[in-house]
Amino acid sequence: MKSNPLSLKAVQVTGSFWGPRRAINRTRTLPLEYTINKQRGVLKAYQWDWCDPTQGVAPWKIVVGDLGKWIEATAYSLATDPDPVLEAQMEEVVSEIMKGQKEDGYLFANPIRRDQQWANLQEYHELYDGGHTIEAAVAHYETTGRRHFLDAMCRYADLLVKTFGRKPGQIRGYCGHPEIELALMKLYRATGTPAYLELAEYFVDERGRQPYYFDVEREKNLASGLPFFKWYQPGHYVPCQAHQPLKEQKDAVGHSVRALYLYSGAVDVAAARGDRALLAACRRLWTSVTRRRMYITGGVGSTSIGEAFTFDYDLPDESGYAETCANIALVFFAHRFLQIEPSSDYADVMERALYNGILSGVALDGQKFFYANHLAVCPSATQGVNDATALTRQEWFGCACCPPNVARLLASLGQYVYSQSADTVYVHLFVNGAADCELAGRKVRLEQETRYPWEERVNLTVTPDQPGRFTVAVRLPGWCRKPRLRVNGKMQATAGLNRNGYALICREWRAGDQITMDLPMPVERVEAHPGVRMECGRIALQRGPVVYCLEEVDNGRNLADLIISRKAAIRAVFRPNLLGGCVVLNGLAQRRDLKGWSGVLYQTDRTPLKKVPFAAVPYALWANRKSGEMRVWIREE
């Protein structure tokens, strides 16, 4: 059954978990990002005249798209938390961008020559940049009600409609970095203009057809001598998501952000068109990603080489990647499916990414960011040849795509919590706060009280303006073996209510009716599929949706050698003063005694084990104290 997310303005997110994080996002992260962009001159980036033909300016002097994401994040934040300073900054940025728009609607963050326009779709990211600006404009409009930016981006989109397609005189191409597809779908939903849907559909459908557009384009550019970086081999367009028509694809491959943005746009198109073949392809790719190529943190993209997916069960912890943007894009993909066919499978993945591989992308102070989210870190290995950014969050990046992406996700969290159809409201996430909606002709207020993910209890108060029959569909999280559900104190048999992982409670609701969920959160030892060759013999600790890790600061060095016995008792303790307040896991582990290893590299005598206490902290919170080793997967015996 299809549903739609509740609008941001209808959802209040409060409470001790998300409240402070969103406040920091609003008061620290967004202002920081504004300042950095301003200092770096990015605000003026769109304002340029066509370059002189002799100049041959290469794009990529300024990173694209990130300003759009910042506007979007700020608009989302303002929707629930007005802030005149932030709003003024947002309007300044919007105005600076709009100044750069050309007569015909064209807009780009990099000065190019006229003959460069649309000439190198594979590499230049024009449509990627445009897509983010469209998303920004839609968010800006939805928050402020002011149309000027939206109208400007409609002019831009109209230019695309005129320029791209299969009609004579049009460019039969698509962008090397998908993003415009899902942006056009947002614009379509905001404006109702069918041409935007049609163009999004064209972009999704055209990709991967032969002859490859990028081959055609390449030939032209080689002949004309246009700046061309030759990142990709002719005919080998896996990184650009142009190797095969999406409908024919079975495995998630290539650059993981590009892949997941495309899949997200494709689900939108499939839903709008009722295109079953396209939806089936998206489902296959969903299965490929989430059943064979996803970290336990909801991170995706196993290699930094091309920031890409690799092959089934290849999920290296230390040398992995799991870019924050990719993990966020997985939430986009999941969230879109969730509207088409509510299933806890989608919400489980969304929640897994959110509480682990996405939250890890930003420091508790909102001022530093991880680009890659490794599942194990050895400090010596991060020096020199490898990536020092694995060890500590960084203040900024040359390609600063991740910081505003995590900011917009946090600012828009409300839209992921609920969705609704005419007579059903879905509760996807357990987030303290409230929401207002209309169900079966009743105005209904939902209030969630919970200290999730630290505590097991979720209280939902349902308050219709007058009694009415509708359905409250509460997610039964996949990680929870035995959820208990009471309505007004009366225990419900969840098995009978369960539809695809949601307990559908259909009844005559009256003001103040109470749903009480208890989601037992024992500490679970999670195994990975035996094909995940790096983690054989290891477990991850998970409690509720939260994946844990060991840090050197708590457990000393050589974490790879720490052993948690199958039988060891593990206590979960809430520590209010640690890492902003979190549940820590404590117990006794074993490790090899280093005595007897002095000056010895290999030996045949079995090393005695010694008992040691251990403490595991939520993965998302690591690297907020002293830097050092970290590890999610732990030896088990």
Add this chain to the structure above:
Amino acid sequence: MKSNPLSLKAVQVTGSFWGPRRAINRTRTLPLEYTINKQRGVLKAYQWDWCDPTQGVAPWKIVVGDLGKWIEATAYSLATDPDPVLEAQMEEVVSEIMKGQKEDGYLFANPIRRDQQWANLQEYHELYDGGHTIEAAVAHYETTGRRHFLDAMCRYADLLVKTFGRKPGQIRGYCGHPEIELALMKLYRATGTPAYLELAEYFVDERGRQPYYFDVEREKNLASGLPFFKWYQPGHYVPCQAHQPLKEQKDAVGHSVRALYLYSGAVDVAAARGDRALLAACRRLWTSVTRRRMYITGGVGSTSIGEAFTFDYDLPDESGYAETCANIALVFFAHRFLQIEPSSDYADVMERALYNGILSGVALDGQKFFYANHLAVCPSATQGVNDATALTRQEWFGCACCPPNVARLLASLGQYVYSQSADTVYVHLFVNGAADCELAGRKVRLEQETRYPWEERVNLTVTPDQPGRFTVAVRLPGWCRKPRLRVNGKMQATAGLNRNGYALICREWRAGDQITMDLPMPVERVEAHPGVRMECGRIALQRGPVVYCLEEVDNGRNLADLIISRKAAIRAVFRPNLLGGCVVLNGLAQRRDLKGWSGVLYQTDRTPLKKVPFAAVPYALWANRKSGEMRVWIREE
């Protein structure tokens, strides 16, 4: 007590292990390498006129040094196994090289301009090339007794003596790729010319002093516009072994072949000069390599990036490197120490590398080669972004340094088996065959009968031409817990005879006296230091000096999940028809049952284990059958 290796001609290597391998080296590998070099025009590489100044020819069109190694290998082979065809080929190659020698003695395999000569010591490898050609000339002279090639290379060395050093007008530099140092020491020992020792000493000593010569050179080249690839950052000369004076170094760093060639030359210099400080530095570096940075196979160099050492205990199996040349260079380093201070420590490492990480470098048919010797391989990971050469041995390489290196080691094996002082003969390796030497005025013949490394028994027959008192020092291998030693049937107390891992048997020897060693070879489960983070919870199987591995062809896929229980019985069985005849290890293992994992990536229910038979084969012999997964380190529970 110092000793010297027995000369190649004095040692016969026979028997079913080394005999066929050396025959294949002689009849298949050396002819193959000759043919490839000839087909590729490498034989003519030295013949060129100085390039026109406008040409600016860059070196590295032809790989350097490899032809020298081929001559050297061939000369060693001819020393024990005459072959007129090979000898004619050798003389042809020598003659082609000599044709290229310039008036002043200069020789190089790459056409350059006059102003390029010695102008880019950091990158051009002139002295590396020259070093290998010197080694070739010494080997050629020792086998044939003909002096022309040796004389030519003395002229070359004389040019170096004139050109390099601290005197006015000399270049105060050294080569970016060490090798000339050990070559000059060979030439010094062959000719007795002190200037060669002095120059070797200068090169060893000058390296790493400040101001860095490579900074000086860089400035000059940048100013003059000479071809300069800028491989290294100014002042950052770890890869070139020029970051710090060797005497001050504590950790083995940088390109591992360069490092170990340099250390080997340095031990030679230290021994010749009695330089204790230099020897102490070499000992520190020996400890760094063998106690903290060496694979269980005797492989060294943990990363392909810069073909380099990394940091302590960083020994990744799948992503490692352990270049065949580096593993051979480790034998050079060990062998030189062994002459200065006989200790089983050096011979143990030499043997470990020989039977594992070096033999793995060449296929059983002598026609294909590994450049890198990984300790685990996953076929999917070798495709695309990673190195396909990890999965199967290759016919040749763009930089073909390894194939002739392994050929020269096999051809010169005899010199590693024994060494002697005035009244002591050392038996370092257990190799079926015989040797002749003079000890305390007696001509002594030693005969070894053994099926080592497959069988535990080594019989040594000592036959002096007349009875005499001298010492036979037999190695007590470090891998062997309880060696048993009998002389003429009478058991000896090894503990009393043991000096640094050699049983010193000093007595009046008579013709036909028998030493019988029994070296019990139970299958050992070897652990790596807890700091080797990739192998915590894993063991390697070793029997005698031979390290074992699992191959997919015997054990199916997902080898990382195969578990050998601590208590599992493991049988060692000689299989005459497998892989040229070898001992295979068989037993029962366990692995997770894939039932219950269909469509599941993570789960909290413990997976049942199922019993499976396993077979492990010697690591050096892997990839001689069907390609697939391979793994040395195995889960243990």
